[in-house]
């Protein structure tokens with residue numbers, strides 16, 4: 584799947600990146616916003632927008648499995664919390680960025696400015 588460009592990216596605002604119908608439960612959708620590759624995820628009826636790279640070897644997280652609110656990297660098994668990007672299992676030891684996502688009736692919108700990192704990261 585090829586990441587798609589977002590029309591009219593601007594910082595600190597939400598931008599429509601996909602139709603809601605493009606992302607069903609348990610699925611992922613790579614998009615690009617403001618030069619960043621972002622992976623949209625739907626897990627347990629919640630929507631998430633996370634950086635589409637693993638902090639271990641900078642490989643794509645697309646194709647990783649969802650387990651208990653985390654995405655498991657398809658390469659070496661590192662786990663990241665979908666909500667805040669915190670690393671939950673090695674071999675990665677740094678978290679990943681997560682982005683605010685807005686779910687409207689027909690669209691998914693993402694803010695180009697990621698959530699602030701936790702103080703202990």
Ligand code: FES
Nearest residue numbers: 637639640656659
């Ligand atoms: S690239 Fe993700 S765990 Fe190694």
